[in-house]
Amino acid sequence: MxxxxxxxxxxxxxxxxxxxxxxxxxxxxxxxxxxxxxxxxxxxxxxxxxxxxxxxxxxxxxxxxxxxxxxxxxxxxxxxxxxxxxxxxxxxxxxxxxxxxxxxxxxxxxxxxxxxxxxxxxxxxxxxxxxxxPMTDMIYILEKIYCPRLLTELMLLIYRFIFLLIEIASAIYISQNSRLGYRNLKRGISSFGQMGSALFIQSLKKSRHIYAAMEARGYHGEIRVLYExxxxxxxxxxxxxxxxxxxxxxxxxxx
Known part of the structure; x- marks a missing residue:
């Protein structure tokens, strides 16, 4: 987290x-x-x-x-x-x-x-x-005040993807840095561009995997969260x- x-x-x-x-x-x-x-x-x-x-x-x-x-x-x-x-x-x-x-x-x-x-x-x-x-509590309140479900589900998915993108970007950066990818300005700009393209591709793959996992757990167009x-x-x-x-x-x- x-x-x-x-x-x-x-x-x-x-x-x-x-x-x-x-x-x-x-x-x-x-x-x-x-x-x-x-x-x-x-x-x-x-x-x-x-x-x-x-x-x-x-x-x-x-x-x-x-x-x-x-x-x-x-x-x-x-x-x-x-x-x-x-x-x-x-x-x-x-x-x-x-x-x-x-x-x-x-x-x-x-x-x-x-x-x-x-x-x-x-x-x-x-x-x-x-x-x-927590985000789940915010989603609960938004649903209570009749916020459109589409909006709350998009918020939840985007929030989840923040973690994924940070995790992927951190792993790519560590890998590049261990290979001296940021030893100077020119090399750093090139490495940053490569990280951006790799991050885009990996995020697409992760999104497909998450959607498949949601369907395997009975997703039918509505995300439910537990609330205390x-x-x-x-x-x-x-x-x-x-x-x-x-x-x-x-x-x-x-x-």
Whole structure:
């Protein structure tokens, strides 16, 4: 299993009703995106860290490492807002480069910070759900709210194929690396291209084998998963309502 899938089974929040966790995730994510409040986003980031790391007992170092991937992506994507090359200095900051300035305005800096913090808060909501709720529980809730069965089955199959592709790609990479396939840039590009083509062929073969195995086990167009019944606790629902009310107040009254 990949790390996220393994960690969600280890989480102490694993046995909470998935409907409660999905409700919290969807409502909190919606408030973050609609309000775009920096204080609200920081509040959500702190709350999700406490829920996932402190209560769920997911390692803090591992959680922060997972959060670094979106941080790098967001810094690169907001570079156009943060940095401008101009002959005239703007009111945010200005660094002299000969006859030009490496500069930015206060408005663009604020928009960049707002975008980064809001996006990180949204990602933390999805991490909370992913690190506490197995895929089978999510499928169960989606079926309960009458999500099309075709969509849920595609989600389940795609989720399964993620593991297969990672396993195949890892085996190919180890094989190539042991033969010095990545000893320099030119050789590495060639090896990466060969791995892509081999991965495509192997994935097609694996898909046929999986479909044959499903038919051998009585597959007739419907995938059924086992689900452990869990009860909804009113105190947890009440805590979610109180939390979302506080978040709305912070988002309205904050920056």
């Amino acid at each position: 990949i790390a996220i899938d393994a960690l969600c089974y280890q989480s102490r929040l694993r046995n909470i009703h998935p409907g409660e966790k999905m409700l919290y995730t969807v409502v909190t994510l919606s408030i973050c995106i609609i309000s775009r409040s920096i204080l609200g986003a920081l509040f959500v980031l702190g709350s999700n860290y406490i829920l996932t790391v402190v209560i769920g007992r997911i390692g803090g170092a591992r959680y922060l490492k997972m959060m670094m991937a979106p941080v790098v992506f967001l810094l690169l994507s907001t570079a156009a807002l943060l940095v401008n090359v101009s002959r005239q200095p703007l009111d945010g900051y200005a660094i002299t480069l000969g006859s030009f300035y490496l500069t930015g305005s206060k408005e663009s800096l604020f928009l960049a910070v707002q975008l980064i913090v809001t996006s990180l808060a949204s990602v933390s909501c999805l991490y909370f759900l992913s690190l506490s709720t 019944e869990k009860s909804i606790r009113l105190k947890e629902v009440g805590a979610i309502i109180i939390y979302e009310s506080i978040l709305i107040l912070i988002a309205k009254g904050g920056i």
